[in-house]
Amino acid sequence: xxxxxxxxxxxxxxxxxxxxxxxxxxxxxxxxxxxxxxxxxxxxxxxxxxxxxxxxxxxxxxxxxxxxxxxxxxxxxxxxxxxxxxxxxxxxxxxxxxxxxxxxxxxxxxxxxxxxxxxxxxxxxxxxxxxxxxxxxxxxxxxxxxxxxxxxxxxxxxxxxxxxxxxxxxxxxxxxxxxxxxxxxxxxxxxxxxxxxxxxxxx
Amino acid sequence: xxxxxxxxxxxxxxxxxxxxxxxxxxxxxxxxxxxxxxxxxxxxxxxxxxxxxxxxxxxxxxxxxxxxxxxxxxxxxxxxxxxxxxxxxxxxxxxxxxxxxxxxxxxxxxxxxxxxxxxxxxxxxxxxxxxxxxxxxxxxxxxxxxxxxxxxxxxxxxxxxxxxxxxxxxxxxxxxxxxxxxxxxxxxxxxxxxxxxxxx
Numbered sequence: 001x002x003x004x005x006x007x008x009x010x011x012x013x014x015x016x017x018x019x020x021x022x023x024x025x026x027x028x029x030x031x032x033x034x035x036x037x038x039x040x041x042x043x044x045x046x047x048x049x050x051x052x053x054x055x056x057x058x059x060x061x062x063x064x065x066x067x068x069x070x071x072x073x074x075x076x077x078x079x080x081x082x083x084x085x086x087x088x089x090x091x092x093x094x095x096x097x098x099x100x101x102x103x104x105x106x107x108x109x110x111x112x113x114x115x116x117x118x119x120x121x122x123x124x125x126x127x128x129x130x131x132x133x134x135x136x137x138x139x140x141x142x143x144x145x146x147x148x149x150x151x152x153x154x155x156x157x158x159x160x161x162x163x164x165x166x167x168x169x170x171x172x173x174x175x176x177x178x179x180x181x182x183x184x185x186x187x188x189x190x191x192x193x194x195x196x197x198x199x200x201x202x203x
Numbered sequence: 204x205x206x207x208x209x210x211x212x213x214x215x216x217x218x219x220x221x222x223x224x225x226x227x228x229x230x231x232x233x234x235x236x237x238x239x240x241x242x243x244x245x246x247x248x249x250x251x252x253x254x255x256x257x258x259x260x261x262x263x264x265x266x267x268x269x270x271x272x273x274x275x276x277x278x279x280x281x282x283x284x285x286x287x288x289x290x291x292x293x294x295x296x297x298x299x300x301x302x303x304x305x306x307x308x309x310x311x312x313x314x315x316x317x318x319x320x321x322x323x324x325x326x327x328x329x330x331x332x333x334x335x336x337x338x339x340x341x342x343x344x345x346x347x348x349x350x351x352x353x354x355x356x357x358x359x360x361x362x363x364x365x366x367x368x369x370x371x372x373x374x375x376x377x378x379x380x381x382x383x384x385x386x387x388x389x390x391x392x393x394x395x396x397x398x399x400x401x402x403x
């Protein structure tokens with residue numbers, strides 16, 4: 001056989017094997033670093049605990065929470081509706097398996113602001129422009145929302161609205177935190193993120 | 204696991220020395236393949252000699268398939284391999300300038316240096332022209348900075364842009380390469396120049 005034909009067959013065979021092999025899929029960050037940096041310094045990308053409480057109390061379907069802590073911490077104090085993707089796994093996983101594209105807002109949180117800030121920039125670099133982080137993380141959330149109590153006295157209508165959303169979101173959060181592990185796992189499985197189901201259609 | 208530079212931390216000069224050794228090896232291979240002849244190189248544009256296409260395309264697909272196999276077997280960490288950043292319009296403009304320089308000068312930068320190493324005077328003139336171009340670029344950079352740094356897309360890979368897995372993309376590229384090789388052979392017969400080919 002002609003050596004050129006033989007070489008072509010070898011190359012095509014190698015290509016076919018590669019096409020069926022489960023190769024690791026690495027993704028590149030797009031967008032100018034300068035633009036990503038200036039976007040990350042934009043204060044409006046930080047969501048406050050009160051804003052998040054309001055989204056949760058209104059059952060806003062356009063927000064998507066990503067908990068970047070370890071699974072053990074997430075199981076103890078996960079915010080209702082969040083999915084757990086430990087920070088060190090975000091570059092290994094296919095982002096479409098845990099982030100929402102389009103107009104939905106992806107909100108990252110952890111114990112502090114550092115990792116969620118990085119995660120937000122990574123998500124923006126991967127094309128998920130509507131990415132935010134929870135300022136102060138779970139600690140701020142617990143202080144503002146979960147531990148909120150009515151201390152008596154007169155409050156304004158605005159303070160009352162704020163208090164109501166805190167109480168509603170806080171109740172949901174505390175209820176989830178106090179569930180026995182077996183029920184919590186069932187709840188989290190029921191909430192499991194499945195982007196295909198969010199694609200719409202007429203099913 | 205590779206790349207080698209991630210296995211052992213070498214001082215800067217040692218890394219440069221490795222680059223020089225690889226460069227000499229590359230230049231030697233180019234010269235041995237006949238790429239120090241500008242008539243052979245521009246044969247690609249006239250169709251009578253398509254060795255350039257066959258050699259470089261074969262090198263690209265072998266390197267691509269090889270690195271992916273090594274990555275799959277755990278011998279090479281592809282996440283640590285540098286991916287060049289993509290600036291759309293500057294890349295197209297640079298490609299046009301490079302192509303023009305190639306067809307007019309008869310060399311590309313690497314083959315030009317390989318030809319200098321065997322004393323070719325036309326390659327020395329070509330190299331001087333390249334240096335002049337680099338000098339003009341450096342001196343006019345403040346004026347063209349906006350264009351040069353614009354339309355930035357980051358270190359993207361073609362397979363990502365096309366939404367294909369790396370393996371499927373490699374397979375399709377190999378098919379395209381084999382088709383191009385077949386086409387190149389046809390072109391060589393169609394535009395055959397025995398008078399030039401005999402001299403190369």
